[in-house]
Amino acid sequence: MADAQRIYPANEDVEKASQMNARPSTPLASRSSLMSEKGDPSANRGQLRDVKFPKEQMIPSRQPHRYYAPPPRRGRNTCCRCLVWTFCFLLLLVVAIAIAAAILYAVFKPKIPNYSVDNIQITRFSLGAGATVSSQFAVDVTARNPNKKIGIDYLDDSYLAVFYTGTELCKGKLPAFYQGHRNTTNLDVTLTGTDVQISSDMVRSLTAQRQVGSIPLLLKADVPVKVKFGKLKTMKITFRVRCDLVIDSLDANASINISKKNCKVKL
Known part of the structure; x- marks a missing residue:
């Protein structure tokens, strides 16, 4: 059987193919020209990493264990x-x-004002049926402002009461007024209480103390004021006055002797 006919390319075709596959010895553009036009490509790689693209334009990573x-x-x-x-x-x-x-x-140099009880006059005091007390006290209170440059503006909503062993017998309030620098003011306050319920033990102790002539009372006063520093007036503050008193009688219209009086003032 005759051999298959073989066809060999001509020499010119071989030379053309070798020229096409061969790489050029000189680059089409120099590295310096590329760097001058677009900068150093190696330096731009770091900048491209820092560029943040919108979420819609980001391509999800194909690497299985990579998270952003x-x-x-x-x-x-x-x-x-x-x-x-x-x-x-x-x-x-x-x-x-x-x-x-x-x-x-x-x-x-502010100082707290001083208060004292000078006199007590009892106009009514009676023990009613069922251990109730009705009383009316007239109390003379002296208020002293020791400050040289501070005035005290007394407000209307004050509270003043007389207590016996923790029970309020009668109450009233101080009048509203302005007290100037280094001023002393005498105040007449009327305190009233009607049908105040007390215990049988209090009735017995009160009867025994009236016979002895030594009756302990406590006067409480909450005094709201505004302090005036020159033309500047503060917000409302409250002075709390507590006076321990011992009197010798509770008889109406009798002359009352105050054997003990000790007053303390706190803010």
Whole structure:
């Protein structure tokens, strides 16, 4: 059987194919020209990594165990920042108030006013059926303002009462007035109580003390005032007055002797 006919390419075709497959010895453009037009490609790689693309344009990674970090939460940072600014504002406010109070104290040197009970007149006191007490006291109270540069404005909603062993017998209030610098004011206050219920033990102890002539009483007063520093007037503050008294009689229209009186004042 005759051999298959073989066809060999001509020499010219072989030379053309070798020229096409061969790489050019000189580059089409120099590296310096590329760097001058678009910069160094190696340097741009880091910049391309830092570029953030929109979520719609991002291509999901094909690597099985690769996760992207979630974007930072701005809400928590904003909340912490608000808390820090609020704390700083409150701290500055407290410091400013403390400095103002220190200046006022150094300039005006405030002192708490003094109170005393000078006289007690009983116009009515009776023990009714069922261990009830009805009474009316007329109390002379002296208020002293020892401050040189501070005035005291007494408000209308004060409270004044007389107690016996923790039970309120009668009550009233101080009048509203303005007390100037280093002023002493005498106040006549009427206290009234009607059908106040007391225990049988209190009736027995009260009867025994009236016979001896030593009856302990407690006078309580809550005095709301506004303190005036020059032209500056403070907000309402309350003086609490507590006076321990011992009198010799509870008879109506009798001359009452006060054997003990001790008054304390607190803010």
